[in-house]
Amino acid sequence: MNKPPAGNGTLVSNGAAPSLRAQPLDRIEPRLPAALSLEEMREEVERALAEVEFPAPAGAERLAEAARYALLGGGKRVRPILAMAAAQAFGIPVREVLPTACAIELIHTNSLIVDDLPAMDNHAKRRGRPTLHRLYGDDIAILAGCALLSEAQRLILADQPGPAELRNRLLQAVLEATGTAGMVGGQFLDVTKYRPHGRDDLERLQMLKTGTLLVASVRCGTLIAANRTDPDFDSFAASLGSLFQVVDDILDETGKASWLGKIPGSDRLAGRMTHVTMFGLRGARETARELHERSLESLAEIDARTPGSTQPLREIADLVYRRKQ
Numbered sequence: 578m579n580k581p582p583a584g585n586g587t588l589v590s591n592g593a594a595p596s597l598r599a600q601p602l603d604r605i606e607p608r609l610p611a612a613l614s615l616e617e618m619r620e621e622v623e624r625a626l627a628e629v630e631f632p633a634p635a636g637a638e639r640l641a642e643a644a645r646y647a648l649l650g651g652g653k654r655v656r657p658i659l660a661m662a663a664a665q666a667f668g669i670p671v672r673e674v675l676p677t678a679c680a681i682e683l684i685h686t687n688s689l690i691v692d693d694l695p696a697m698d699n700h701a702k703r704r705g706r707p708t709l710h711r712l713y714g715d716d717i718a719i720l721a722g723c724a725l726l727s728e729a730q731r732l733i734l735a736d737q738p739g740p741a742e743l744r745n746r747l748l749q750a751v752l753e754a755t756g757t758a759g760m761v762g763g764q765f766l767d768v769t770k771y772r773p774h775g776r777d778d779l780e781r782l783q784m785l786k787t788g789t790l791l792v793a794s795v796r797c798g799t800l801i802a803a804n805r806t807d808p809d810f811d812s813f814a815a816s817l818g819s820l821f822q823v824v825d826d827i828l829d830e831t832g833k834a835s836w837l838g839k840i841p842g843s844d845r846l847a848g849r850m851t852h853v854t855m856f857g858l859r860g861a862r863e864t865a866r867e868l869h870e871r872s873l874e875s876l877a878e879i880d881a882r883t884p885g886s887t888q889p890l891r892e893i894a895d896l897v898y899r900r901k902q
């Protein structure tokens with residue numbers, strides 16, 4: 578089957594999508610919409626995020642302003658793009674995924690706001706700008722985070738196209754990733770200074786904090802495109818999630834203070850266990866190389882079975898591996 582090239586810059590109308598959904602992989606017809614490049618997906622996400630509304634009662638306009646400050650202040654948009662790129666591997670137009678993709682970015686933004694608070698990591702800067710609580714105060718920052726979480730759930734339940742059962746599965750996937758068995762649990766271990774026992778335990782901890790939402794992003798893409806999850810996509814996402822965090826550990830040691838919002842090496846100085854503090858820069862870089870390779874191996878499996886383009890997923894893995902911010 579000939580696959581469409583990625584990045585040709587056009588998005589055809591959604592005509593083919595309903596016939597693709599919920600069919601077994603081997604019965605999906607090669608009547609595929611044109612693929613979008615990563616940059617085009619990012620533009621779609623930015624446009625859609627800018628349109629997200631936070632209707633506020635009279636007098637509470639500053640709450641909506643705060644939520645939008647946090648949401649629209651840059652960011653790589655890795656998670657929504659991942660969801661879109663996963664769907665694109667099945668040949669589904671990426672716009673079909675946009676409401677859920679945006680919801681995931683709202684949840685991610687909430688986690689950054691909470692993580693930055695004085696009671697957590699007390700960051701002064703995020704994405705090169707003052708953190709939300711430094712600008713609006715802790716109270717408004719917490720409320721803006723709550724608003725982002727509520728709007729995320731509303732986006733999936735009210736705006737995501739597809740049957741109610743699909744929307745329920747999507748919501749379940751993101752809520753499982755964020756709850757006590759996911760991000761919140763991981764953050765708890767982090768703030769209570771849990772000391773991991775070896776590499777597997779460190780990866781488990783980091784998977785909870787960072788990996789689960791990346792895995793959920795890919796899962797949402799495959800749920801929307803094929804009405805199911807897929808073990809090869811899950812493996813890809815798990816490797817990518819671990820890779821993301823190992824690179825984060827490396828950047829904490831080697832990154833620029835102006836972007837990190839903290840002095841480089843702050844994890845080490847705070848006595849935090851990371852791939853760098855446990856295995857040194859060289860060990861962390863070797864782990865990153867292995868994880869990048871593993872993610873590409875999963876993609877090769879996916880590529881052999883899906884009708885759409887996996888090129889954007891490959892580019893994401895490369896960007897995560899080589900990122901400097």
Ligand code: GRG
Pocket residue numbers: 651652653654655684685687688689691692704755756760761764786787821822825902
């Ligand atoms: C979501 C309900 C809920 C609770 C959040 C605070 C918390 C619980 C979890 C913290 C999770 C956290 C901050 C993990 C770090 C993840 C990480 C590596 C963030 C940086 O992500 P990038 O690089 O950031 O994608 P940009 O700015 O590009 O979006």
